[in-house]
Amino acid sequence: MKYTEISLSGKGKEKRVYYEWIRLTACFFVIFNHLKGYVLFQNASGAKQLFYMVLSVITKINVPLFFMVSGALLLGKREDIFTVLKKRVSRICLVILLFSLGIYTECRLYALAHLCLQ
DSSP, X not given: OOOOEEEOTTTOOEEEHHXXXXXXXHHHHHHHHHTXXXXXXXXXXXXXXXXXXXXXXXXXXXXXXXXXXXXXXXXXOOOXXXXXXXXXXXXXXXXXXXXXXXXXXXXXXXXHHHHHHO
């Protein structure tokens, strides 16, 4: 089976389409897990129940798929640890910090609103 590589115009890089298909599949698995797909097989019977149960089990590989694709794309890169910390880890920490601050603020406002109503 020949895998397709698409040349991005002006960048001189090849984009491996099969990684995009794996990412798309992992996205579907994440959505299915967040929709509580495991409940579907509890309300079904027969072959439909077996299908939903198997699908629910298979979709649990979503996070490992994302990690494997990220690792495969980083294999060819030669960066020292300081560059990795600066470029990747700092961005992740910033996003986590901002979302935590947002959730904390929302919870505090919710608590204040309920205290005022009582």
